[in-house]
Amino acid sequence: MASTTGFDWSVAWEERLSRSNHQARLRSRGISSEAFWDGFSRWPELHRYTGYPGKALDCVLKAVDPGTSVLEIGAGDGAFAVPLARAAKRVTAVEPSAGQVARLMENAAAAGVKNLTVLRSRWEDVDGPGLGLHDLVLAAYCFQMRDIRSALQRMYEAAGRSLFLVHFVDHDLVEALHQVTGDSEAGPDYVFLLNILHEIGHPASASILTRDYEIPLDLQLDAFAYSHGLSAEQRGALRRHLESEGKVLSSGGMLWVRRWYKDAVIRLDKEECYR
Numbered sequence: 001m002a003s004t005t006g007f008d009w010s011v012a013w014e015e016r017l018s019r020s021n022h023q024a025r026l027r028s029r030g031i032s033s034e035a036f037w038d039g040f041s042r043w044p045e046l047h048r049y050t051g052y053p054g055k056a057l058d059c060v061l062k063a064v065d066p067g068t069s070v071l072e073i074g075a076g077d078g079a080f081a082v083p084l085a086r087a088a089k090r091v092t093a094v095e096p097s098a099g100q101v102a103r104l105m106e107n108a109a110a111a112g113v114k115n116l117t118v119l120r121s122r123w124e125d126v127d128g129p130g131l132g133l134h135d136l137v138l139a140a141y142c143f144q145m146r147d148i149r150s151a152l153q154r155m156y157e158a159a160g161r162s163l164f165l166v167h168f169v170d171h172d173l174v175e176a177l178h179q180v181t182g183d184s185e186a187g188p189d190y191v192f193l194l195n196i197l198h199e200i201g202h203p204a205s206a207s208i209l210t211r212d213y214e215i216p217l218d219l220q221l222d223a224f225a226y227s228h229g230l231s232a233e234q235r236g237a238l239r240r241h242l243e244s245e246g247k248v249l250s251s252g253g254m255l256w257v258r259r260w261y262k263d264a265v266i267r268l269d270k271e272e273c274y275r
């Protein structure tokens with residue numbers, strides 16, 4: 001479906017993605033996305049505090065029953081894949097990072113999950129038709145894909161019934177990180193995904209969900225230091241910013257940051273009347 005405004009969301013996606021903090025960080029360190037995720041060993045620890053995937057997982061679980069086959073793209077350490085495998089007939093997870101695959105397998109084993117198959121690959125390199133149709137296809141926060149239009153089209157084609165995408169809306173520290181680093185940009189948000197799906201003829205709906213949580217200050221600063229490459233000076237500046245905004249609190253002999261984060265759950269059902 002051609003855009004009526006002349007604005008090309010896929011081209012804008014590629015530009016925003018390339019300016020994003022994550023891509024800039026990969027370039028400055030000279031590493032691949034896989035190496036970044038291999039090394040992000042505190043990622044599982046972050047989950048304990050951030051309330052993720054929380055309500056987003058609940059939305060997907062409502063569309064799953066014991067007969068459902070699921071394909072998850074960019075499954076990471078299994079925050080969705082493991083609980084989905086417990087509710088579904090089977091889950092196929094596509095994940096390129098060896099470190100994340102190891103965490104995923106560990107979490108699946110700990111949960112006693114036996115109906116999960118892992119394919120270590122980028123989505124762009126997967127033979128979609130070879131994987132077959134899955135009742136439900138899910139992709140969450142894994143959209144480091146330059147040709148997003150074709151990646152989304154292939155996700156749509158792999159979905160027998162429903163496609164779910166979970167992506168970024170906003171968080172409380174976007175502006176603070178930009179100020180501290182001088183150039184940090186969050187990357188293209190969920191509005192791009194909605195518009196690109198619309199452009200390729202697959203209109204979808206979105207729900208926006210908010211997570212309010214408290215996280216240990218040091219863990220939060222360590223995570224930002226890894227993901228944004230903060231220097232010691234920038235880390236100190238961010239800490240002072242958080243304190244001056246009244247976002248730091250003391251509890252149980254520790255310092256915590258009070259935060260909020262908004263995720264979008266985009267859903268497309270193939271049997272909808274607009275199909």
Ligand SMILES: C[S@@+](CC[C@H](N)C(=O)[O-])C[C@H]1O[C@@H](n2cnc3c(N)ncnc32)[C@H](O)[C@@H]1O
Pocket residue numbers: 033034037073074075076077078079080094095096097100121122123124139140141142143144145
């Ligand atoms: C932020 S984590 C999200 C993990 C999981 N989806 C979740 O929501 O907890 C991003 C994951 O996407 C994976 N990823 C990045 N680029 C990818 C690609 N092109 N194809 C498939 N997965 C990708 C990364 O290796 C990483 O594990």
